[in-house]
Amino acid sequence: MARKKANRVRSGTGEEAAEAFDRRWHLAETPLEVDTTELEFAVMRTFESFGRWQSECLAGSAEFAASGPENALLHVIRMNDRPKSVKELARLMNRDDVPNIQYSLRKLIGAGLVERQGSARVGVTYSVTPRGAEVTRKYAAIRRALLIAALENVPDFAARMQDATRTLNLLAGIYEEVSRTAATHRRPAGGD
Numbered sequence: 542m543a544r545k546k547a548n549r550v551r552s553g554t555g556e557e558a559a560e561a562f563d564r565r566w567h568l569a570e571t572p573l574e575v576d577t578t579e580l581e582f583a584v585m586r587t588f589e590s591f592g593r594w595q596s597e598c599l600a601g602s603a604e605f606a607a608s609g610p611e612n613a614l615l616h617v618i619r620m621n622d623r624p625k626s627v628k629e630l631a632r633l634m635n636r637d638d639v640p641n642i643q644y645s646l647r648k649l650i651g652a653g654l655v656e657r658q659g660s661a662r663v664g665v666t667y668s669v670t671p672r673g674a675e676v677t678r679k680y681a682a683i684r685r686a687l688l689i690a691a692l693e694n695v696p697d698f699a700a701r702m703q704d705a706t707r708t709l710n711l712l713a714g715i716y717e718e719v720s721r722t723a724a725t726h727r728r729p730a731g732g733d
Contacts (some may be wrong), residue, residue, distance in 0.1 A: 584709075594688070602679035605652045610634075611645045612680075615669070618655055619677045624666035635713065649673070 569578040592609025599605065599612045607615070617633050618625055625633070627642055636642060646667060649655035654673035659665045669677060692698050 580712075598680055598683050598687075599676070601683050603652075603654070603676040605654070605676070607648070607652075608645075610636075610641075611648060614642065614645050615649055615654055615673065616677060616680070618649075618667050619669045619673065622668075624658060624668040626664060626666050630667070 564575050564579070566578075569575040588609075595609040595612040596607060599607055599615075613634065614630065617630060620633075627639060627646070631637060631639055631642055634642075646655060646657070650657060653670055654676055655667050656670050657665060657667055692702075695701075
């Protein structure tokens with residue numbers, strides 16, 4: 542019964558035909574594992590699509606090529622129009638790869654979109670330049686015209702988005718906790 546249930550597509554359409562597909566593999570043997578793996582793959586695909594969208598939207602706003610995370614960094618720096626430290630940026634973005642954040646900051650500074658203020662003694666912060674503010678304003682306009690307009694055409698999408706946001710935030714916390722547990726109990730290489 543569990544195997545049969547794990548093989549079904551839970552979308553409610555074509556369940557009989559879907560039973561011909563075996564969705565189990567080494568990460569997904571039980572129904573909960575299948576559902577979790579399907580969600581993880583959906584998150585990965587969404588992340589990649591989101592990164593491509595960010596890059597294309599930014600390219601429409603400025604003559605600057607940036608990765609999705611670099612684009613996100615630019616908008617987080619602009620958030621609330623106040624300077625932020627590297628530590629705050631890392632915390633807001635749930636990142637711990639400070640050297641990569643610093644590399645992205647150097648790219649954004651080199652493009653004239655972000656400026657650095659302060660010193661190591663008093664604290665370094667980053668804010669958008671007037672050009673960065675203009676680019677992020679254009680980005681927001683393109684986003685409204687394309688993405689938000691498309692989302693407005695999806696029935697009940699606002700409620701679905703709120704549910705998805707709560708679920709993803711819950712999962713982020715669970716992943717953080719289990720990653721700490723995994724790191725705590727990791728065995729040394731070559732250990733039994």
